[in-house]
Each structure stands twice: as structure tokens, then as C-alpha cells.
Amino acid sequence: MTSLFDSLLKYEMIIALLWVGLVMYVSHLISRYLTGNRMPGVAIAIGLGLFFAYFGGSKGVADHPLLAGMAVIGGSMMRDFSIVSTAMGASISEIRKAGGRAILSLFVGILAAFGFGVVSGFSMGYADPVSLATIGAGACTFIVGPVTGTALGASSEVIAISIATGVIKTIFVTILTPLLARRIGLDNPQTAMAYGGIIGTTSGVAAGLAATDARLVPYGALTATFYTGMGCLLCPSVLFFLLRALMA
């Protein structure tokens, strides 16, 4: 019997696709039935991924022969390719209509998250600009972190921290948005656009706004869509060089 199943091991990438599909499905069930859709399934799925990776070694679950294909699907080539494809949904005319304040909010949001991440990393013992930039980028979103980390050549350990930082941000945004909505005046499209630009993590923004006022979701999503692209552009370039110059 074992040899029959062993014959499936050569289809490692297909097994990995099935595994990811199962993780996504379980995460959405958890999101729906345990959190009443309040917590985005996406954040739970990535969190579950990190949780399973804990039981592996330096390559996470891919150290297990059955899941070796996860390294192919989760490798940097597939990741970067699929991230770039998400830019197709963004339209320039829409963001132009949103105006200068929306664009400014993107810069402010990325700079603030990056800066906070760098300071946190520095105060907790990281001293090289590559690791610090990766952690700072992770404070933007769970995708800007690993993209920056791979581009700059950070270690897997630091990249894992940056993903976890982004996931915690997404979850926290979801919880905090409805609680703070009134205090920050989040009840009109303009503020929702500024909020989307400053916070940036798309799934967190969408879930947070849905819990506050569903009519505001498209406004927040409009600016948040550009956040990841801007983050992937700014963090491993201008912001990294700025950081390196500051530390030299």
C-alpha cells in the first residue's frame, strides 16, 4: 500500500495545491463559524500557514517530503508573479479622481508603518539595514515584507517575522476599525479613502470597513489597492537607501 501512495510523491506541486486549497477552506470555515466573518479568512489562512511552518525546519512544511511542492508554489517567482497580476484591477483614472489627499495618504501610511517597524526592530536587537527594512516593510503589509526581504536578500527567519507582523496588523486593523471609527471620523468617503491609504492592508481595510459601514468599503479599497504596489516600489528602494544612509 505504501508504495502505491509513494508513487504520488512525484506530483509534489499538485499535492501542494490541494493542501493550500484545504488550508484556505478550513480558514474560511473558521472565519465564518468561529468569528462570525469578523476576522478575514485570508489572515487566518496565512496565520495557519505560519503555524504549520513552525513544525518544519528551515523550509517550513516543505521539509516534509509530502509537502515539498509548497516551496515551488510559495517560492519567490510564483509569489512576485501573482502579486504583480493584482495590479490589473487598479485604474489610474479612479485614483486621480480620488485626489491628492488620497495619494498623500499612501505615502504617509507607508512611511509611518515602515518607520515604526524599523524602530521596533532596532530596539529589539536587529542592527543591519536589510533585516530592518524587511521588518519595516512587513509593518506595511504581509506582502511588502517578504517581497522586500527577498529583493534585498534577508534571511528566512527575518522574512517570517515580517509576514507575521503583516498578519498581526491585518487582524488588529479588523478589530480596531469599528472600535475607533467614530473617534477618527470614519463616516464619509473622503476619510475612508484616507484610511485605506494610510492603513493599506487590503483584507484588513475591507473587513474593518465592512464591520463599520459597508457603504465605505469601495472607497477604502480604492486607495488600499495601490498600497501594496507602492510599498513594493518604495520599501526596497528609496526607503532602504534612506535607512542605509542613516545607519552609516
Add this chain to the structure above:
Amino acid sequence: MKIYGVAVLSICFLTGQLLGEWLGRLFDFNGNIGGVGFAMLLLIIFGDWMKRRGWIDTESESGIRFWSGMYIPVVVAMASTQHVKAALQGGWLAVVAGVGGTVFCFLLIPLLAPKRGHDQGSSNDNP
């Protein structure tokens, strides 16, 4: 055909990465500087331009849409293949940076939100 869309995506991807690698060499740094960001920017501009000319139809676009639909699953796979055990030795850094950074950003929202009564076009949703 779907592959046309995927081909357009590939061109933007490769050009962006090339630009990132070139910048890396220009600044004497062994890495890719903003390649993914450049590629996204290219796809936004190039894709928009081709769409307006009618060079990309819905069928070609669905090729790109497939890949953007795979984005979260790919990210889940990526998270599953990190060295998490070593990362946990970094202690509470992810929690501090994630929670603290979020609170910090929330504090900035009122600064960029429109002043009450001065905003235009939002009267419908404004009580």
C-alpha cells in the same frame, strides 16, 4: 486568448525585474531594487493603455485575473515555507511592530481626513 493576457503580464514582470536589477547594480548593491513595484506600475499603465485601445479583451484579461486569484493561496504557501521556529526566537517583535505600527497609523488618519463641513461630494453619507 487567455495566454495573451498572461504574456502581457510576463512582459511587465520581466521588464520591472530588469529595471530593479539594473538599479541594484547602479547603486552597487547586490539585490533587486523595487522590481516588483516597477512591474506593477508597468501593468497598471500598460494594461490601462491597451484596454483603452481595445487591445485587451475580457478573455485575455481573465488570464491575468487567474493569477491575481492565486495571489492569496501563493502567499499562504509562502508563509508555510518560512523558518518560523527561528523567527520565534526573535520574541515579540512581530507583535510589537504589528500592533504598535497599526495604532500609530490610526493616529495619523485624522490628520489626512477632510475637515468637517469643508469636504465636497460626501454630503449623502455625512449625517
